[in-house]
Every structure is written in structure tokens, then in C-alpha cells.
Amino acid sequence: MQGREPGSKLTLTAVLAAMGPGLLAALAGNDAGGIATYSSAGASFGYGTLWILPVMALLLIVVQETAARCGCVTGKGFASLIREKFGVRLSALAMGALLIANTAVTISEFAGIASGLALFGVPTTISVPLTALVIWLITMSGSFARIEKILLLVSCVFLTYVVAAFMVGPDWVSVARATVTPQVMGDPDYVSLLVATIGTTIAPWMIFLAQNNVVDKNVREDGIVLQRVDTVSGSVIACAIAWFIIVTTATVLHPAGIEVGDAADAALALEPIAGQWSTILFGAGLVAASFLAACVLPGVTSSAICEAFGWERGADRTWEEAPTYRGIITGIIMLSALLVILPGVDLFDIMMSAQVINGVLLPVLLVFLVLIARDAHIMGDCRNGRIWNILTVATIALITVLTVVMFVLQALGF
């Protein structure tokens, strides 16, 4: 590559510059579903689910690195690769899985917005239609970039969990022991929480986002090293924040016997640090993080589907040029908003079940990812090594087993 800066030189500035997108993704990844899942995990089972997080960090690194590497080598999005390798039928399957998973997550984001605003006394029937309209306008006009930074900043309030974890003074020895010793309970709630944790940490949409990010920047094979730095730092930080959330909620809520049933309960965990402001802090963070994800998700989904089937896409295309692209976005937003407004829905329950759906559908997409990443025709010298293959397959197996166990336990009526 003549005339191109040597991309593989690992200077400090280059490393710091590369760490950006991964960090942003890590912060954005702790959305409504994430907070809900981690809070319930801590409140219901104490330190019992901590062990899954180091495992998650490793698996998240594997998945994100693979996706970014595919993007570097081929210069194509994940959806394009699936279509070109597997044809129409299997891409329809993959895109169906993505559509369902992402719609579920979008629903949970709306639930997050609704329950966050409910902390400020705004009823669901007002907050949801209004935010749906605003989100729709933002995604349609492509002006998301302007408010992205503000939302990210506000959603940073979840970093207070890190401080909170130290302030509540947990028994660090037992925390450390719980982090490294896996434990399994036969409780169906416990198993479905594990699936939800996996689903929210390694969300299918993050695979697409990671790869699109690389493709849009046109990173070449010589940029893979820096991409690795980015994915590793991002993944570790994402899981670390999750870990602190569980530690905090487990220390504050679990001994008190509080089961997290809504956002107000979850906000209680921040009381030691923020006192009476905990509700406001938690509410603002929840709304901003959910709003952020709700703006990104419909676009990512629609873009992937249109990419796979060869329809025009992009926020700069009009309704006449890209009817399907805009139609899918509109459909997802409308459906999500409608489901959340339905009377009698339990918002916190929605957030959790969306993550379970995410977790259940994740293996479908991971199978495609691993098959593409190990294909010598597509990936050339950069195809998956043996360890990476084993780890991805292990992830798939782990989730599949957990899913089956979850359904069997539920079927047996525990």
C-alpha cells in the first residue's frame, strides 16, 4: 500500500486513538436491558452470577474481534458476507433472527425510557409516543450524530456504580471468590438470568455495529492490530461496569431482600452514593442510555437487512429511493412503542425478556460468523485460528445448553 501511513506501528497515540469506538460501544452497551438484567442478577442472587462476567469478557472479545477482522479483510458488512456465502434462504433466516432480536431490544429500550421517565412522574402513555416520534424523526433525518455525544455523556452516570461499589463496602474476599468460582443453581430464574446476561453482553446488533464501523472507516488488514486493542479494551470495560453493577446491587439490595421489580427498586442501589438524588441520577442515565440505543438499533437492523437483500439504504435516501429501508425503521419503532403502551405490561419484565430473546437468537448469528471467519476463500491468511474456532463454538454450545436447560426447567414447571 503505497502512500499510506504504516498502520501497524503501535505508538501510544495510535493505540489511544484506536480505543475510541470500542469504549463508546461499551458505554452504549449498558442500555436499559443491561441495567435491568445486571440489577436483577445482583438483587436476586447476590454474588452468584459474578463468575459469568470474566467468561463473558473473553467471549465478547472473541466475537467482536472476529467481526472486526472480517470487516478489515473483506471490506464488507456482516450481512453482505452472509448473503454472498450462504445465499438467499439462509440470509433470510439470519436476518429474521436479527430482526426479531433487535425489535425485542428496541422494545426494551422503549420500556427503559418509559420506566426512566416514570421516575420523574411522566406516565407511559405520554412519554412513549412522544419519544417514539422524536426517535423516528432523528433516525429519518440522519441528525443522530449531533446529539450522540450528549447522550453518551449522560449515560456515563452509570459509571457511578463503580464508585458506589466501593462506597457500599462489600466483602471483597467473597466477591473475588464468587468471581472465579463458577456455580450453577437449578433455579429456572437463575438460568434465564444467565441467558439474559449473555444476550445483553454479546448482543447480536453489536456484531453488526462492530463490523460496520470498520467497513465505514475502510480499515485494511494492517489495521487489525489496532482493532484488537480497541475491541479488547472496550469489551473489558463493558464487562467491568456490569461487574460493578452486580456487586453494588448484590451488596445493597440482596441482603435487604429487595427483588428488583421496577426502575425505582433498581435506583435504590445508588442510594449510598447519591442519597435522595439516586432516583434522578438513575432515571436520567436510564433514559439517555435507552434513547441512545433506541436511535441506533432500528437503523442498524434496517441497514443490515437492506444490505443483505440489495435494497438501497442510508439516512440520506428518500422514501422514493429507499422505501424498504425507511419502512423497516418505521415499523420497528411503531411496533415497539405500541407494545410498551399496551395496558398492563410490566416494563421491567419486558427489559429482561428481551435480553433472553437476544441470548436465544445469538447462536444463530454466531454460527454464521464462525463459518465465515474460518473460510479460507473469504478470509485468506486472516481466517480463524484453532483457539478462536473452539472458543466461538464453545460460546454457541454454552448458550444452546443454557437455553435448552432454561426451557426444560420452565416446561417442568419449577
Place this chain on the structure above:
Amino acid sequence: MNYLSEMLKLPVLDVNGNKLGVVNDLGIATGEVFPHVTSLAFQGPGKTPFMISWRKYVDHVDESGVHLKACDTDVRFSFLQPDELLLARDILNKQIVDTQGLKVVRVNDLKLSSSGENQLRLLGAEVGMRGLLRAVHPALEHVAARIARAVGKPLEEHIIAWSYMDLLERSTQTIKLSVSHKTLDELHPADIADIIEQLDPRLRGQVFAQLDTAQAAEAISEFDDDELVAEVLEGMSDRDASSMLALMDPDDAADLIEELDYEKAEKLLRLMGVKEERAIRNLLGYEEHTAGRIMTSEFVALPATETAACAIDAIRELDDDFESIYYVYTLDPAGALTGVLSLRTLIVADRDARLSDLAYRDVVWVAPDVDQEDVADEMAKYDLVAVPVCDENRHVLGIVTVDDALDVIAEEHEEDLQIAGVGASESGSGEAPHMLTWFARRQYWVLVWAIASGVIAAVLDAAGGASAYVIYPMCAMPVVLLAADRVVSFVRNYFLEYDEPEDGGKPYLGFFLQTAGLGVVLAALIYLCGQLVLGAAYPDEVIAMASDPSFAPGVGSSGQVPAEVLQVQAVSISFACAAAVVLCCCLAAVGYLKLLFWRDERDLNTSGTALGVSAVLASCVAYSVAVTLLMLLAVCW
């Protein structure tokens, strides 16, 4: 057997009916308008791939399979020829360019047609919905087609003929396509630019690399998006990029080079020829958005003493890249501009006529530091196709041609539209924004109104349980919001229609007086309206009680203030606040104007909508704070 999707997975049977394998792929010869299928690839037992010649071995094809003429032991295997393509491997599911519809599409299926006994030809690629449904399942396509016909909108096939598609992937680039083939590089550069903008960045670079340098140069100057230009240039090797820039009109090249960072730009400039480098550097010496920057050095100027014949000969000998010769300029012995004559005058003139006799002496010219918008205006006024740019000694530096002037007008028009708040992002391509977006841009104040009212109610409630009184400030608030919005649009109009005077001074004082007067009138109007409402709604004695200064709230004879009195006070407070805020808003208008001029001088793009929103929000906050405090004073304490 009309589609590739139906052919794939069919069994391959020899003359005795023995199954050799299943069809995997079809090879075609690329050198024809409707290419023949020349080879058959199939997968034998144990997934072993085989390839045989179609013409030699295939007898016929039907639903039951591909029937061969020979028995399995007589079949000889062949290899893929250099001019052959495999349909499933190279085209199916891949992105191609539809060079007729000027779009990038994905191939869902391939349509074949059988001709003669055992011949099969490729008709084209199916890129529509039907192909997609068929690939999922043929039954789905039938059902969908039937439903569509019943609804009255038959599902059309969307076929792109082989001769109108261009393959994008590099692996297929090496294949030589037939002469009749209309590929990307035969399109107009502006169309090429449109197509390239639809591609992923990587593919963009690859497609760009296969264009020849002259086309690449033309296409790159047609890109709408400056970032895209920089990206493509970064992706090319320095030598290619430099020779491409050298081929472009110097003014276009200067525009592009400015998008690059300093080091890259210097490197590219040093790599090109001395002449081009000097031309571009000269242009870069002038400030952006001036005549000097957009002029080209490709013009014809001759001594006035020459004859017409000499002038025509001189034009004949010019380089090819002197594209836009509309006028010949005449010079005196010192090299100063004396006259201009059009090509037509030159051609119909006597061969021996002197240029000085033919030329029109009253030449319109501009200085290099004149703003580009003024240059365009000048050209429009005098109906010129090109205008010369001269220094103070009337030496011709270059000319500004009509194509650049049109670009300038389009660009300025778009900026103006944006300031006017018509279209922020989408107006550039001339598309109407969606109706709801349009509505949201103008009527967003309703949302601001609702939220602010909610906040005021919450504060009143928290401070003294007087949330019922929110209704009064709420009624008056739209006046404030709409006035703020109107004031900003007044400022915008003033800015857009403002012609800068020669001395360059800004009309701030005059404008301030103007808006201040307007503000006073508006405020008085609002206040009077408030009084009118009061007078109509409440009896006079209540109003008198409310306005009586000795009547302090809360210290009535019985210690109870009649509710009506409080209401009167609330109404008058609301309207007084509204009047005050509107007045302040009008006084602040000069600040908005200053901001617009300031941003214009620094060539920052200003969105009129954003300016309007901030003004509305600012006045909303001012009004809410003032009215809440006063209400609390009057009603609660």
C-alpha cells in the same frame, strides 16, 4: 428451466439414467450479447467437484434433471477457460452495477433461455422482488405473484441484461467483457460519481482503480461530498493521485487539494509537472470563495495586432484540455486587456481582418479578490459565458467559466436555503423533505410549550400547591415562542437580502433601532391585549382591587384573598412577562444578526432551524423563570 435457481441441485444423469451428481454451477462464455452456457459444473459423490463441456455432453434439460448424451465412462472433464464465468460463484448474490438504471443492485437469480435442442443462453440477472421470493421458495413466488395480480399490481420481473451489467468484484475484473458490453467506464463521469457514492468504501477504491486516469479525474470532481473526495484520494497511490489532479481543471484540482492535509497536498503537488503545479499553486494563493480561486488559466489571449486567421490557427494548436474556449481576448503590447471577441465573430470574419478591429472594447472583467457570488452575478447580468480575471494592470490572470459560476450559484443557494431554515441536509439534492419532518421543523414550539408548561406546573406545585394557576402563564406562552421564532426569521431574511456596502461597515445600529421599535410596538400590543382580555372577563371592581397597591396579597380584612383577584393578577403578570420577554427578544435580534455575519465571514455553515430553535428555547426559559417567580410572589406568599 428458466432460472438458475431451478437448475441448481438438479441431478446430472448419463444416457443410461445413472446419476453422476447434482448441478453446482454453470459456466458462460463472456464474449457474446446473450452468452451461451458453455460448461456444467456438478458435484459428484463425496462432494468432488467436476466440470464438463455443455456443448459436447448435454443432451437436454428438464425437471427430472440434466440428461447427458454419453454414458458416465465416456465423459471427459474440462477446466474453466480464461474467458468463462461461473454464474453461481461470480454473479449470483453479488453486487453488480446496472449501467442502464445507474444503480448498484444485488443479483437474486439469473434468467436463462433455452434455444435450439440443447443450447442455453443467459438473458440477464434478476434483481427484483420475484427473484428474491423464488430463491426462498418457488411456491412463495407463485403465491405472491397471484396475490399481486389479484390486487391489480402484477409483480414485474426486474431483469438486467447481461450487456448492461458491470461486475464489481475484483476476482471477476480480469475477465474480458465483450465490446457490446456497457461497463461503468462508458458512463458519464457524473453518473459514475453517483454510482460510486452508493458503494462501500473498499469497493469504492477498487472501482475507482479500474477507471482510467482521465475518467477518474472527471468523476472525482463530480462528487458532492468533500469527505468522500479526501477519502478516495487518500486511498490512491500518490503517483496516481497526482497525475489525476494534473489532468483536472486547475480550479477543480485546487478545490480538492484543499481538502487534504498539508503534507499529503505538498507531496502530490511536488509529484506533478511544473506547469500544472504552478497553475494550482497560483490558485491556492487566492482566498477561498473568490474569483481567483475558481478561475482557470486555460484561456486564449492574443496581441490585438494579429489577424483572424492567426487567431484561428492559435486555437487549433491548443492542448486538448482547453475545453471551454468561448472568447478570444486581445492584449496591447504591454500585455493589458484591451478587448474581447467571440468565437463566432472570429469564424465569420475575413481571414485578414485585424483582431483590434473585430474586438469589442468595453470588456467586463473582475479582480481576483472579488467574491465568487458577485462574479456569478456579474456574468448573469452581462450574459457572459466566461469573464476574465485581471490584476490592477489589466493583465489577464485567468477566466471564470459558466460551469463554475453555476456551481457557485447552486452552492450559495443551498447555504441561503439552510439559513432560511428550509432544508438542512436534504435540500442539496433537490428532494422535498418528508411532510412530517417539514412540520416538525416549523411547529416544534408546541412541544416546547407543553414541556415548559409542565415544568412551571411542577415548580408551582412544589413551591406552594398552586399548580392550578399554571393555566395563565400557559395561555400567554405561545405568543412569546412564536414571536421569538418570527424575530429570528426576520433576522434571517434581513441577512439574506442584505447587500454589503462598499465600505464594508455593518448596519448594526440601524438594525437595532428598527427591531427595538418593533419590539416596543409588539410589547405594547401584547400588554394591551392582556388588558383587553382582563376587561372582558372580570368585573371592574375586581380589577381595581387587584391593581390597588395597598391591597397586599394575604392581608385582606378576613385574611382571605378572593380567588378572582388572584386570577386577575395571574393574567396580568402573564401578559406583562410575555410583553417584556418579547421586547427583550427584539432587542436581542441584533445579536443574532451579528452571529450570522460572524459565521458568514468565517465561512461556517449556519442552520437557520438551529438558530430558530435556540432563540425559541432561550425566550421560553426567560419567560418561564420570570413568570414562575412573579406568580409565586403574587399567589403563594
